Amino acid sequence: MSRGYRAVGWTPHKKIYDAVLAGSIVLYLGLFVGIGIALDANATIETQLIRALGTCALLLLHLILAIGPLARLDRRFLPLLYNRRHLGVTMFVVALGHALFGIVQFHALGDVDPLVSLLVSNTQYQSVSQFPFEALGLVALLILFAMAATSHDFWLANLTAPVWKSLHMLVYVAYALIVLHVALGVLQAERHPVLVGLLAAGLVTLGALHVVTGQRERAGDRAGDRGVDASGFVEVCRLGDIREKRARIVTLGGERVAVFRYDGKVSAISNVCQHQNGPLGEGKIVDGCVTCPWHGYQYQPETGASPPPFTEKVPTFRVRLDGDRVLVDPRPNPPGTRIEPAVEAT
Amino acid sequence: MIHRLRRRHRVTWLALAVLLPILYAIAIAARRPAPVVPSMPAPLLDGVPRETAP
Numbered sequence: 001m002s003r004g005y006r007a008v009g010w011t012p013h014k015k016i017y018d019a020v021l022a023g024s025i026v027l028y029l030g031l032f033v034g035i036g037i038a039l040d041a042n043a044t045i046e047t048q049l050i051r052a053l054g055t056c057a058l059l060l061l062h063l064i065l066a067i068g069p070l071a072r073l074d075r076r077f078l079p080l081l082y083n084r085r086h087l088g089v090t091m092f093v094v095a096l097g098h099a100l101f102g103i104v105q106f107h108a109l110g111d112v113d114p115l116v117s118l119l120v121s122n123t124q125y126q127s128v129s130q131f132p133f134e135a136l137g138l139v140a141l142l143i144l145f146a147m148a149a150t151s152h153d154f155w156l157a158n159l160t161a162p163v164w165k166s167l168h169m170l171v172y173v174a175y176a177l178i179v180l181h182v183a184l185g186v187l188q189a190e191r192h193p194v195l196v197g198l199l200a201a202g203l204v205t206l207g208a209l210h211v212v213t214g215q216r217e218r219a220g221d222r223a224g225d226r227g228v229d230a231s232g233f234v235e236v237c238r239l240g241d242i243r244e245k246r247a248r249i250v251t252l253g254g255e256r257v258a259v260f261r262y263d264g265k266v267s268a269i270s271n272v273c274q275h276q277n278g279p280l281g282e283g284k285i286v287d288g289c290v291t292c293p294w295h296g297y298q299y300q301p302e303t304g305a306s307p308p309p310f311t312e313k314v315p316t317f318r319v320r321l322d323g324d325r326v327l328v329d330p331r332p333n334p335p336g337t338r339i340e341p342a343v344e345a346t
Numbered sequence: 347m348i349h350r351l352r353r354r355h356r357v358t359w360l361a362l363a364v365l366l367p368i369l370y371a372i373a374i375a376a377r378r379p380a381p382v383v384p385s386m387p388a389p390l391l392d393g394v395p396r397e398t399a400p
Contacts, residue, residue: 128376165351172358176366183373189380196374203370207363214356254349277351 017083021090028056046105051186053098058182060091061175062202069213075282078293085151088171092141092148099141102134133185140177143170153275161277179203221251233320233327239344240324242266247290249281252330256281257317259326260290260301265341267301268317268328274335275312305336321345 032052036043064087070077107117122132147168150156156164179199187196229235236250242261249271250257256271258281269290271281278294285291289298289307299306304316313336318329321342333339 128373129378131373162351166354169351169355169358172362176362176369179366180369180373183370187374188377191377200367200370203366207359207366210355210359211363214352214359217352218356 013079014083014086018086018090021087025056025060025090025094028059029053032056046101050098050101050105053094053101054182054186057091057095057098058178058199058202060087060094061171061178062206064088064091065171065175065206066209069209072213072217073209075293081294089148089151092144095141095144099137128184129188131184133181133188136177136184137181140174140181143174143177147171147174156276161274165277175206221254221256229327231320232331233318233329235325236328237326238324239266239321239326242326245285247281247283248326249279250328252317252328255332257328257330258290259319259328260285262288262301264344264346265301266319266321266326266344267339267341268319269299269301269304270314270316270332270335272314273297274314280314302341303336303338304333 029049029052032055033045033048036048036051037045064084067077067080067084067087071081103114103118107114107121110117112120118134118138122130122134124130124132147170150159150164150167159167182199187199234252236252236257236259237248239261242248242259245260245262247258247260250259256279257268258271258279259266259268260281262285269280271279273280273292273294275292275295275297278292278297280290280292280299283291283293285301286298288300290301291298297306297312298310299312299314302316304314306312315332315335316337316339317332318339319342320327320329321344323345326342
């Protein structure tokens, strides 16, 4: 976490992540172009480069979209989530390279402005096989640009996490446009079934991952619906259900609450990290603070506030212990409100 | 808080999981074979224009 804004908050992990990413992309492009030219003597290096950049961006987009649900299904994928924004910006740069090379190759040699040529050279929007697929790619690229340009904590803080998240959910629209860009573009001419099958497999895999995790989360929320007792508190679990310095995530009033047990005390705060809405209850208490598993943002369990000089705050909830039973008031207190933790009987 | 975002995410993917494969299948089914010229003009077969051929 950071108090100020820097272009990139470099850490050794991020440097390794980015070095592996850059090396993998260069290797992929080199192999694609080299093998492509070796197998097809008529192919030009420009054409191979356009295809290499396009397929590279498409692969990266599939990877980016798979990381979220995979991290929900298996915590071992969490390290990939940690630096997903760098992956997203890199994917945009690769896609931009594909677009620029494509425009230069196919639209820059006439007497019409290349961008105008891109938009007017084919207007058969009523046709499927002749559809101007370039327009789909252009709209997708504009969405990816908006996302890449706002992939920084400055925009996250100023737009607020819900607005930023809504903006970045446009990646699903971009993904749909890109799938159609490929299906109505290169796959109209390249008829090898393996190519059609690869994109179909990616599409089905991503769809299944997101639908399955979405339904699982929904089922978990529904199972968490509980009745409120006369005092307004809700029994959420037994004390023994919560491991030391860990949390139990419960759903109260449709929202998730993380109930932490630490040093003989129990506190409850919102499960939603203020940074990128990460699941605080899947983190642990480090140095006395709840630590988000996604990017390491920290909050004091009694107040829901980040330790000074940081300013992030999340709502807190009143907690009561009745023997072994843990009870939580489902009404959230304003973010940063200090609530005395429930103390375990000795 | 993020309850609505989660629901929007779930609904978006349910819609994509249904619509995108259908649109993809339509696009692939609409493919037309590349036109084949049954007989190539002689100058093109040689790769040299007739009037400049020796």
